Amino acid sequence: MLQVYKRGDLKLFFRPRSVDVLKQMLLLENIEKIDGFVLPKFDISNMQHYFDVLKPYHDKFHIMPVLESRALFDIRKLEQIRSFLLGQNEYHILSLRLGGEDMLRFLSLKRKCTTSLYDLAGPNKVIAEVLNTFKPYGFNISAPVYNCIKNQEFYALEVQRDIEQGFIGKTIIHPSQIEPLNSAYKVTNEELTMATSMMNDEEEAIVSHDGIMGEKFAHQAWAALILERANFYGIKV
Numbered sequence: 497m498l499q500v501y502k503r504g505d506l507k508l509f510f511r512p513r514s515v516d517v518l519k520q521m522l523l524l525e526n527i528e529k530i531d532g533f534v535l536p537k538f539d540i541s542n543m544q545h546y547f548d549v550l551k552p553y554h555d556k557f558h559i560m561p562v563l564e565s566r567a568l569f570d571i572r573k574l575e576q577i578r579s580f581l582l583g584q585n586e587y588h589i590l591s592l593r594l595g596g597e598d599m600l601r602f603l604s605l606k607r608k609c610t611t612s613l614y615d616l617a618g619p620n621k622v623i624a625e626v627l628n629t630f631k632p633y634g635f636n637i638s639a640p641v642y643n644c645i646k647n648q649e650f651y652a653l654e655v656q657r658d659i660e661q662g663f664i665g666k667t668i669i670h671p672s673q674i675e676p677l678n679s680a681y682k683v684t685n686e687e688l689t690m691a692t693s694m695m696n697d698e699e700e701a702i703v704s705h706d707g708i709m710g711e712k713f714a715h716q717a718w719a720a721l722i723l724e725r726a727n728f729y730g731i732k733v
Contacts, residue, residue, distance in 0.1 A: 498526035507531035509560060515545045522553060532558030532590065537598075539567040540576050547584060558588045560638075564595025566602060568622050574629045582633060589635070591665060594626055596640025609644035614657055627662055638665030645670045655680040664721070681729040683722050688731060691722035 501508070511534040512518035518535075521527060535546050538561035550559065561581070567573035581589060596613060600606060603618045613619040630637055639658035642651050655677055658666060666677055683691075686706055693703040694712050703710045710719075 498524060498529055501526070501529050503529060503531075507558065509534050509558070511536060515542055515549055518546065518549050522549070528556060530557070532560065532588070534593070535559060535561045536595075537565050538562055538577070539565040540573055540580075541565075543577060543580050547587065550587065554586045555588075558590040560591050560593055561589070562593040562595050563626060564593075564598035568595075568599055568626065569602065571625055571629065574625060578629055578633060578635075581635070591636040591638050592626075592630060593638045593667060594623070594640050594663075596667075597643065599640070607643075609647045610650055612654055612657060613640060614661070623661065631662055636664050637662070638667065639663035641667040641669055642673070643669060645672060648672070648676060652676045652680060678729055679732075681725050682732045683726045683729070684732050687722050688726050691719035691726075694719035695723065 508530045509532045510521055510530055512521050513536065518533065521533070533550070538546065543561070546561075550557065561577075563574075563577070567577065596619070599619055599622055605616065605618070607613065607616065613623065627637060639655075639661075642654050644651070651673060655666060659680060664681075668674060668677065686708075690703070690708065690710050693699050694710050694716055699712065701712050703712065712719075
């Protein structure tokens with residue numbers, strides 16, 4: 497594949513099964529054609545090993561660590577991972593991925609197609625702790641997979657809840673999940689108007705639109721994200 501692959505608009509990532517497989521991948525001819533690596537089961541036991549292997553290539557590839565080990569259930573370990581990643585400034589850490597299926601595995605759960613992770617006590621707590629541990633420090637988190645292909649209506653609701661929680665991006669398992677995901681990330685005209693006002697230096701510190709208040713100091717990060725989504729995904733009609 498690497499012999500014939502040509503880069504396009506979408507970024508291509510490889511997912512090695514382990515640190516040793518990553519070493520082998522980095523030796524492949526034309527490996528520089530890909531954009532980055534997904535690092536599975538990323539936790540305190542292997543994070544240094546992953547980055548030691550990638551050190552000679554730190555400026556060549558994006559990195560997406562996957563949080564899907566038992567560390568998800570230990571806030572102290574999550575904080576250790578955060579501190580470690582914050583010290584890796586020379587690497588291009590594009591996003592962190594949250595592994596929902598492994599999280600359920602540790603809890604001996606398998607959700608139904610009409611059950612949201614946000615409605616299950618254990619997963620909901622884990623999601624909150626991951627977001628609260630990493631988001632305030634500048635890390636993007638992508639949402640866990642929805643493992644049912646046919647129930648598109650519920651899938652669309654799940655994606656909307658992802659967005660409301662602060663996730664950007666989602667692991668998908670089937671091409672039919674692409675369009676509903678992209679559509680959900682489009683912004684409304686109301687969101688765009690509010691975000692544009694908040695990013696306008698000439699506006700007052702408090703802005704209002706359609707009866708909703710926005711505080712520029714508190715909500716400019718949200719506004720910047722809305723404008724970025726509008727630019728990438730478009731406007732809802």
